[in-house]
Amino acid sequence: NAGVMQNPRHLVRRRGQEARLRCSPMKGHSHVYWYRQLPEEGLKFMVYLQKENIIDESGMPKERFSAEFPKEGPSILRIQQVVRGDSAAYFCASTPGQGANTGELFFGEGSRLTVL
């Protein structure tokens, strides 16, 4: 019973490169959330997606960041032209859907992006 799978676990990029982070939700889950955790801080919401739809992107920076959750395959968080300030841990979480159980988010182990 695989949990939320994120890859890569660690990613190093130089300034100006692109970073792609992938998230496969738990089996049976159709809702995905991305969070960012800067060093020594709590998690900040970025975006909430369902299959083929972005439901809430209120936490996404306006430029360089995008997310998708296609009909087939994992959810992707894409960061173009990375800068040092993008260095953080990016967590993906999934739920079966709205109103399911307590609404607990099941988190992946995170992807740690380091921008040189």
Added chain:
Amino acid sequence: AQKITQTQPGMFVQEKEAVTLDCTYDTSDPSYGLFWYKQPSSGEMIFLIYQGSYDQQNATEGRYSLNFQKARKSANLVISASQLGDSAMYFCAMRERGGGGNKLTFGTGTQLKVEL
């Protein structure tokens, strides 16, 4: 105003003692949920306990209990009989019904160290 406030950046407790981690919240939504997550040094986010705003009794899960004081808008986590493995970062989080799906807002966390 902060939606979730954790005023204790760090806490120490002796093994086998109980410890309380503070959390206060701010919302005008009558229906909300409160969560506690544990983040050990390995980085993953582990769900501990949930309290719904309409729940009459305080939530308990093994050694974890949530001291829910609705009028004071506090949701403190109590860990009884602390163990060395409890050393970790602890995050309080809130879900508001008016928010998107199961989007959670996190506090800044409390670093707990359990000592012999």
